[in-house]
Structures are given as structure tokens and as C-alpha cells.
Amino acid sequence: MSRPQPHKRATVHDIAAAAGMSRGTVSRVLNGGYVSAEARAAIETAMSDLGYVPNNAARALKMRRSQAVAFVALEPHSLFLDDPNIGSIMLGANAALSLADHQMVSLVVESARDTERVARYLSGGFVDGAIVVSARTKDPIIRVISDLSLPAAFVGHPPDLDQNIPFVGIDNVGSARAITEHLATGGRRRIGMIAAALDRDSGIDRLAGFRAALGPLFDADLVADVPHYDYGSGVKGMRDLLERDPSIDGVFAASDAIAAGALEALRDAGRSVPGDVGVVGFDDSTWAVRCQPQLTTVHQPAKEIGSCAAQLILRQLRGEHPDPGGQLLPTPLVLRDSA
């Protein structure tokens, strides 16, 4: 069986031979060191003549550094399709890694098969670290990363996360509380919530903040529980709430996409927003300004979250130990028209 050889590529040997120098000198041209002007010139012309590109796999093997960092998106199906947030986090992380001359490679995990392959990939020396987004409690990838002791940073923090792994996120409890209070201050009496993703810390915490804000006025009957942060869930959740209590006059949606869905359900039911019902969202994503009326929401600094996670990795690569515990970024309220 003959392996298909994609391309016969020049190596340091070939360059050295063509320039009449030794491998060491070629290496010094590439990585710095004492090289005479003539030698450098000869080697550089040889490199461009032969179209030399260094083999990073060999370099990674020798240096134990690949200059690449993985961005692992778990169960991104709905995320990529409905939640613009993860895109922003990715772009933020990429920008920060790019400045440090690291390549971000993002890996998608959808199936068990993917999990295993990604684990192999992460442990294989192709990357120096990993940013993990949207891990659920008991996610097998958490164990894999702990076992490998690969430099890592999580976005959000599953409760069973290893103490030594740093994370970055937002204060979901506090932000949810703040936006709920805004709704209450506006004079709303019957305030409900469309809670989502209660298998993740973000979902649990947003519900906790909502509950804390209302205190004794909290009514468990006014909480609709939907699986995902997406538009369709918003429509369904809002219909549900309207059925349970037609006198509802305020809704906190766990995401902007959900809020957008809720607006549709309210429109169908003939309720005006913000006249009859005040609606607030969460994320300040592109959804927020697309809606009619535009959403009052919690700004989630997605780009900063991404770049912050990247910094956590870069710091570990410099040998610094990250502060234990997490880093929480501020989340200002954004007041628009929906409440």
C-alpha cells in the first residue's frame, strides 16, 4: 500500500545543502542567533527558491509547544444556530490569541464519538491549552482535561469543575436579580419567568436571581421551564405562562432569543409590549435590537469573556498559576423599549 504523498517538501536539510551551509545555521536564521550577513542571504534565497515552510508538527514534537489553543464548543447544535453569543466569544478569544501569535482551533463536540476523538486530539500534543464553552455538569470532557492537566479555562463553571481550573463568566444571580428588580420598579405586579437550561449553572443562577429579587412575591407557578435558550422555547414558554395566569404583566426571559419568542406569543395573544406586559431578556445579543419593540436586557460582554478566557490560557503557558476561582465580568443593564 503506497501512501498518497501529498507533496515532497523542502526541509532544513535541503535548504542547508542548497545554500552550502549546515542545518544548524538554517535553524539560527529561523530562530535567531549569530549568523553572518552572507550566510543569511544565501539561506534566505535558498528558502524562497525551494518554497520552504517549516514543519510545525516536528517543531511541536521537539519544543513540546504547538502555539495552538483549542476552543471546545460542547453541544453547539442549538448554540451555533440560535445563539449569537458563542460566535462573539469565539471571535473575542481568537483576537486575543492572535495577538499572542497563537492559533485558535475550534473543535465541535456533538456526539459521544466526538467526545472521545476530541479527548484524543487534546492529549495528542497538537494544542497547548483548551478553552471550554458550555460544559454541563458531569461532562466527560472535564475529567479528560483534569487528567491530562492540560492548561485550560472554562467559560461558565459547572459545579463539579476541578478547583484548579480557572473560569471566566458573569454574575448570573446578580444580573438576573437586577433586571428583575427593574421590572418590579416599573410597577409590574404579576411577574413571571421563562427559565431555561436548568442543567447548567447559567440557567440555575438566573432563576435564583429572579427568585431573590421578588422575595416573598415569588410565585413558583409563574415560572415556565424550557430546555434551551432558543426562540422556539420562548414562544412555547410564553404561551404556557399566559395560560397559567392571564393577568401576568411582566416577564423575565432567560435569553434574548427566548424573549423574542415571547414577544411573538404575546403578539398572537393580542397583548401589547410594553403596555400590557413588560418583557426583559438576557445577553444583549443581536436579537435584542431586531425585536419589535427592542429589548431591555442584560449586556453580556461576550467578546471580553472570550478574550479573558484566552488570557487565562496564555498566563498558564507563561508558567504563572492562575488565581484559583473564577473571574466575573460586569454586566450592565441595557434599557430599551420592551420594559
Add this chain to the structure above:
Amino acid sequence: MSRPQPHKRATVHDIAAAAGMSRGTVSRVLNGGYVSAEARAAIETAMSDLGYVPNNAARALKMRRSQAVAFVALEPHSLFLDDPNIGSIMLGANAALSLADHQMVSLVVESARDTERVARYLSGGFVDGAIVVSARTKDPIIRVISDLSLPAAFVGHPPDLDQNIPFVGIDNVGSARAITEHLATGGRRRIGMIAAALDRDSGIDRLAGFRAALGPLFDADLVADVPHYDYGSGVKGMRDLLERDPSIDGVFAASDAIAAGALEALRDAGRSVPGDVGVVGFDDSTWAVRCQPQLTTVHQPAKEIGSCAAQLILRQLRGEHPDPGGQLLPTPLVLRDSA
């Protein structure tokens, strides 16, 4: 300067020593060959005791195969944030590569700095091939890939694409023509278009199809030209068209996101859809069913496009030469409520 050593990891040597065997036997346990049951057992316990994971960088160096394929998204800023299509293409490609036990790694190119680094990465032996999405005419990445003669597949085809590089896409001209004809058949007289991305083949071809469908009825004054396939562009483009000709009664939007924006502008202008104005989109993305009314549109088989691109790569890796020219996937019309 001491390099931060993330982890002292076991190698085949260590396993061999622990099991009282030689490296070769360990390799055979991993890659198949004649191994006695006792030897296999001893080595397997040694592997699990020492927590052995093979070093892919070393394997890639030796085998000249990394079992990884890059997914290069060019200028994804607006793509990731506004266009759910690219997410679907990614997931489709990942699924296909996953079945063939290849890791998909996606790379984001936003700046010139990114282009250079990605080029280095692609040529460095970390990946066996590359899927390139959303390349513009004269994109430097095209040259890089041609020069490397790295197995590649493009999604869409910039006109200056190397003849030898296969691509996958849809018949933008034909689909645009078909949906425009649907609009005309419905009895609309003054039909306009919100054309976008006229610096890419997709944008140019959709406009060409529109023009072909209308024939002599085509009126250049009823074409609004916007830069991107996003919601905001749709709002602007529609306002523009209404101003140019208030009697307009049909609109072909170059994407669903644009169509959604157009719906908003029409609502603001007090026009009913489909009563006063018929609107059709393109993509059949999540936008299409989120709108009020839901969009009549062209179904773009994004997942299939992704998996098809993946197949093109896998075929090249098996040493087969791909058919020159491209592969076009069918794009059925989806009739909903907006026209």
C-alpha cells in the same frame, strides 16, 4: 529559562519497560499485528496504569498524517453573528469527518495577521486538508492553498479559483430564477430585489437569476444593493426600494435575514405581507420560520454542503483525484406564507 513542563507523560518506551516488552510490541498492540494474548494483556494494563495517551504530534510527523482537517471560515464576523448557515455547514462537515475518524478544526480569519498565521498553520503538517468557506475573489488564502497543494475543497467558487481545486455549492442562478418566477406567477407586477454581497459569486449569481427570470420586465431601478446578508441591510434595502417605487408589490431578498429585515421595514410602512407586497428569501435558515409571516424561500442544504465538502477532502486523502469542476446540490423551493 525553564520551560513549564505541563505533565511528565508516559511514552511507548515507558509502557514497554513496565510491561517487560519492547517498543515494537507496544506499537503493534496499538496499530495491529501479531501479538500474543499475554503480551497484549501486560501492555494494556501497563498503559492504563501509567495513563498512556499516544502523542499525535510524533505520529503525525512519522506518518505524515494528522487525521485532522481544517475548516477555514473567512471574515466570519458577520457570518457567525447573523447567518446561521455557516453553523450548519460546519456541523455537516464535522459529522462527515467524524464518521471517518477525522478531527475537524476550525480556523477563523478576520485580519491580515490571521491570514498569515493560518497559512503557516495549514502548511505546518497539523492538518491533512482544508475546507474553505466564503472566500472572496483574490483572497490570499487561495494562493496559499494552491502553492501548498494541500488537499482542499471550497464552499462556493470565487471566479479565480484554481481549476484543480474542487468545490461544492448550489446553483444560485437557477434557484434565484425559480423563486423570482414563483413571485411573478403569483401575479405580482412590480418586483424588486434586495441584492447583497456583490463581491462574491453567490451575490452576483442571485442577481443574475433574478434578472433572467424577469426578462424584459427587469428594471434596474428596482434593485437595492446592500453589502451584507444581514438583517440590518434588509431594513435599509427595503426602505430604499419603497422610496424608489411605492407601488412595488414583490421583493426577492438575497437572504432570509435580509427578508426578515424587509418585513420590518414593510410593517413600519404600513404594508401587509403577503397582501400588499409578496416577499421571498433565500437560505431556508432559522430566520424563515421565525418571521411573521413565515418566509417562502429557497432551501439551501447547508448540512449537506458541509458533508459534501468533507467527502471531497476524504476522497483526496484516499488518493483519488476529484472530478474537476464543482458539485451543485439541489435547492427546492419552500412555500410558506410570505408570498
Add this chain to the structure above:
DNA sequence: TACGGATGTGTGAACGTGCACACAGTAGGA
């Protein structure tokens, strides 16, 4: 008995790189 094949195992040489070391020549100061 001798031979060929199947099965099982060890050894050496690569893959392409970077670094430590060795060595050579020059210059300056004690």
C-alpha cells in the same frame, strides 16, 4: 531430517526540528 510457512518479538533507522556542545577565528586586556 529438513524445510517452509505462520506467528510472535526485538532492534535500528527514520520523520524534521531545535538545542547543547564543540570548534575556529578574531580581538582586547592583563
Add this chain to the structure above:
DNA sequence: TCCTACTGTGTGCACGTTCACACATCCGTA
């Protein structure tokens, strides 16, 4: 004169893996 410092270059080794080859053993058969 000798020692040191600096500049410039070549060589050997290691990174962790796989593969080709050599070798060893066992069995069935001519």
C-alpha cells in the same frame, strides 16, 4: 604570551512514533 569574550559555524542527539527487517519459535508435511 596567555586568558577571556565574542562571533560564527558544524555535529550529535533527542523529541515519540512507526515501519522494515532480523530473529526466534512452533507446527505440519515432504
